[in-house]
């Protein structure tokens with residue numbers, strides 16, 4: 209019995225996970241995006257689902273789709289679509305995990321017709337997208353937990369801690385780019401967990417399902 213309850217340690221909890229890349233339309237046939245695979249978001253969704261949570265994955269186009277009876281997929285394309293879906297779900301959630309690689313900018317105008325090839329150069333005007341984690345961070349209720357991700361190439365710890373504070377996260381997961389086998393597209397990852405209160409924890413290079421388990425343990429260790 210004790211074993212069973214430990215296994216279902218997120219039973220009754222509602223979890224939202226943003227995952228994968230966003231696509232920002234340039235015209236009807238082209239978009240701006242990034243290399244996010246959604247593998248980390250999918251691993252997290254499965255880990256929560258297996259532990260009994262009701263999981264909502266707001267999933268960017270082309271990202272890995274986790275399948276489990278406790279997982280509902282909400283497909284989206286742009287950062288703006290992702291924000292709308294996340295904002296709708298947020299108030300009912302206990303835990304929100306911001307694992308998506310949201311495009312920071314999108315074309316100011318998505319052309320209605322396919323842009324024809326013309327001069328030697330083409331300039332696209334980009335405008336800043338809404339920051340989903342920051343925006344929902346302002347609305348976070350006392351019982352709610354927010355977890356963010358950071359992918360940095362320099363001053364990693366400094367930037368991660370800055371984002372933890374600015375976006376009102378309880379925990380942020382820093383993805384280390386410096387180690388082989390870590391980051392986008394890979395099946396392994398090396399992370400450091402930073403907490404609002406308490407010391408950081410660094411993992412070894414591990415498969416993403418084991419990284420997901422570490423992140424869930426980190427969440428369980430948060431003060432309530």
Ligand code: CTP
Pocket residue numbers: 226287306307308309310311312337338339340341342355356357358359371375
């Ligand atoms: N994030 C978000 N909405 C955005 C941009 C980022 O929800 N428009 C979330 C990411 O899902 C991640 C965290 O914010 O959990 C940090 O994302 P990151 O791209 O590292 O941070 P930025 O604030 O965009 O800063 P920069 O890209 O300049 O480092």
Ligand code: CA
Pocket residue numbers: 310311312
């Ligand atoms: Ca960014």
